[in-house]
Amino acid sequence: MSKYKIAWLPGDGIGKETMEAAKIVLDKLKFNAEYIHGDIGWEFWKKEGNALPKRTTEMMKKTDAGLFGAITSKPKQEAEKELDPALKGKGYEYYSPIVQMRQEFDLHTNLRPCKAYPGNPLNYKEGIDLVIFRENTEGMYCGVEFYPIPEKVFDVLDRHHPKMKKFRDKGIENIAMSMRIMTKQSCTRIVKNAFEYAKKYDRRSVTVVDKPNVLRETGGLIIRTARRVAQDYPDIELRETNIDAQCMWLIKNPTDYEILVAENLFGDILSDLSAQLVGGLGFACAGNIGDGYAVFEPTHGSAPKYTGQNKANPIASILASKMMLDWLGETEKAKILEDAVAEVIKEGKCRTYDMGGNNTTQEMAGVIAEKI
Ligand code: NAI
Ligand code: MG
Numbered sequence: 001m002s003k004y005k006i007a008w009l010p011g012d013g014i015g016k017e018t019m020e021a022a023k024i025v026l027d028k029l030k031f032n033a034e035y036i037h038g039d040i041g042w043e044f045w046k047k048e049g050n051a052l053p054k055r056t057t058e059m060m061k062k063t064d065a066g067l068f069g070a071i072t073s074k075p076k077q078e079a080e081k082e083l084d085p086a087l088k089g090k091g092y093e094y095y096s097p098i099v100q101m102r103q104e105f106d107l108h109t110n111l112r113p114c115k116a117y118p119g120n121p122l123n124y125k126e127g128i129d130l131v132i133f134r135e136n137t138e139g140m141y142c143g144v145e146f147y148p149i150p151e152k153v154f155d156v157l158d159r160h161h162p163k164m165k166k167f168r169d170k171g172i173e174n175i176a177m178s179m180r181i182m183t184k185q186s187c188t189r190i191v192k193n194a195f196e197y198a199k200k201y202d203r204r205s206v207t208v209v210d211k212p213n214v215l216r217e218t219g220g221l222i223i224r225t226a227r228r229v230a231q232d233y234p235d236i237e238l239r240e241t242n243i244d245a246q247c248m249w250l251i252k253n254p255t256d257y258e259i260l261v262a263e264n265l266f267g268d269i270l271s272d273l274s275a276q277l278v279g280g281l282g283f284a285c286a287g288n289i290g291d292g293y294a295v296f297e298p299t300h301g302s303a304p305k306y307t308g309q310n311k312a313n314p315i316a317s318i319l320a321s322k323m324m325l326d327w328l329g330e331t332e333k334a335k336i337l338e339d340a341v342a343e344v345i346k347e348g349k350c351r352t353y354d355m356g357g358n359n360t361t362q363e364m365a366g367v368i369a370e371k372i
Pocket of ligand 2: 269272
């Protein structure tokens with residue numbers, strides 16, 4: 001019997017190809033797992049009105065972790081247009097399967113390592129080794145939004161906040177509102193996770209990134225929480241920075257930072273910026289981590305432009321598999337895999353198009369597997 005059950009969720013477009021590549025290296029590692037395929041992605045939105053059918057989440061509940069490729073998603077009107085005619089007008093609405101997974105399994109922590117592997121021609125600078133902890137369930141992406149804003153909601157806010165008046169003058173029907181909601185619990189959890197990681201991997205500092213001088217309540221909450229949490233880790237320095245300045249400093253001095261913590265939107269921005277510092281979408285991977293379950297993914301999308309061409313860089317998906325191995329406690333296999341990736345990058349003989357070469361997805365996976 002296999003030691004692990006893994007939910008295998010290739011999804012759409014190049015997700016299918018890069019996951020196939022990841023499978024090559026996992027097999028070479030003799031990772032003792034049963035992979036259970038799960039339906040996910042655009043095809044299922046079109047056919048069933050749900051990009052993450054219930055049978056998939058039910059299956060996932062019986063597994064130890066999930067590995068996810070990529071999905072296609074489209075704006076509201078286009079999504080409705082492509083829906084099976086039999087389902088149209090029946091109240092189906094497109095929800096991102098990634099967001100659905102995060103909510104259903106309470107995958108509260110988005111972990112994004114960004115490492116400049118020596119020899120990668122796409123490195124912005126050598127020596128970058130950052131890890132981002134992005135809060136995954138609340139903040140600016142908590143999903144509480146209004147357009148138009150119901151009059152009752154406006155009235156309540158107007159009664160409780162002097163700044164609302166100027167908006168009433170513009171006409172309630174012209175107002176769109178998205179709320180940034182943060183809780184003490186989630187702030188504590190994400191900061192604590194970051195400090196625990198720093199302790200485990202011997203990092204010296206944790207930088208909390210927000211904008212508390214402007215976003216005084218939510219920003220203030222995460223900063224105060226961080227200061228409290230930091231007291232339990234006297235050997236690790238807590239740094240506090242503003243999101244705008246932090247983006248600038250990541251370009252100027254990217255090697256000055258080890259661990260960054262932020263709420264959902266700011267963490268999203270930091271993650272993409274940092275990913276590009278170390279090679280971009282072909283290298284960027286993430287873990288969506290909850291208390292007892294986690295889903296790992298390359299962060300790129302389905303890249304329709306390259307679908308079916310065996311061209312996409314599989315390293316992001318391969319590194320996502322490495323993260324999964326670490327999370328499962330298979331640290332030895334994770335290390336072997338990362339070393340193999342690092343060696344292939346350093347040698348520079350096998351390179352996909354994004355690295356300036358013309359090797360295929362499958363070839364890259366094969367060469368990495370050879371090093372294992
Ligand atoms: P994308 O990430 O699919 O691709 C953008 C560009 O990045 C590609 O055209 C390609 O030049 C490059 N790229 C991406 N992955 C690569 C890889 N592995 N190797 C080499 N180059 C790579 O983003 P795009 O084009 O904005 O979106 C395409 C579809 O994917 C959309 O439907 C979008 O909604 C969806 N999407 C899904 C995500 C996910 O599943 N996590 C994330 C981002 C977009
Ligand atoms: Mg993003």
